[in-house]
Amino acid sequence: MFTEGEINTCASRTALIGAMTRAKMCTEEKQPAVFQIEDDVLNISIRDKLADYQEQVPLQETVCKSIRLGFDSRLVLETLKAFTCDNIALGFTSLRTPMIVEAEDSDMKAMVLPVAIREA
Numbered sequence: 542m543f544t545e546g547e548i549n550t551c552a553s554r555t556a557l558i559g560a561m562t563r564a565k566m567c568t569e570e571k572q573p574a575v576f577q578i579e580d581d582v583l584n585i586s587i588r589d590k591l592a593d594y595q596e597q598v599p600l601q602e603t604v605c606k607s608i609r610l611g612f613d614s615r616l617v618l619e620t621l622k623a624f625t626c627d628n629i630a631l632g633f634t635s636l637r638t639p640m641i642v643e644a645e646d647s648d649m650k651a652m653v654l655p656v657a658i659r660e661a
Contacts, residue, residue, distance in 0.1 A: 546641055547635075548604050548632070549630065550601065550631050551602050551645070552599070552628065553627065557629070558618065560598050561574065561585065565587070565618060567592040568588070572588070572589045572614075573613060573614070573657075574612050574614040575588075575610070576608075576611070578609075580604065581602070582599060582600060583598040583599075584597050585597075585598060610658070611657060612640065613656055621642070623649075624642070624649060624651075626644045626647070628645045629643065629645065630642070630643040637655065638655070639652035640652065
């Protein structure tokens with residue numbers, strides 16, 4: 542079930558939790574968080590009729606190709622909180638496959654299913 546993603550990188554778990562918490566506070570619960578992953582940056586954005594929140598989280602490894610996906614911000618946040626390590630590995634394959642989250646210091650893995658996002 543946990544297959545190796547085509548796009549792999551690492552990020553600070555604390556930085557990602559902080560960014561997701563701030564993004565989630567700015568908008569309605571049902572708005573998806575959009576992850577735009579390019580080079581060595583994860584751009585997180587949530588947009589609704591009241592807010593247009595954007596934040597960048599630095600990645601520890603440059604990705605081989607860009608990808609843009611949507612996730613339920615609550616599910617991403619709860620998944621990240623379940624880990625206790627400082628850094629996490631993130632694996633992505635396509636718009637319809639789960640994001641794989643792996644601990645740096647154990648065999649713990651989790652997946653977060655993507656949600657559909659509207660193209661701008």
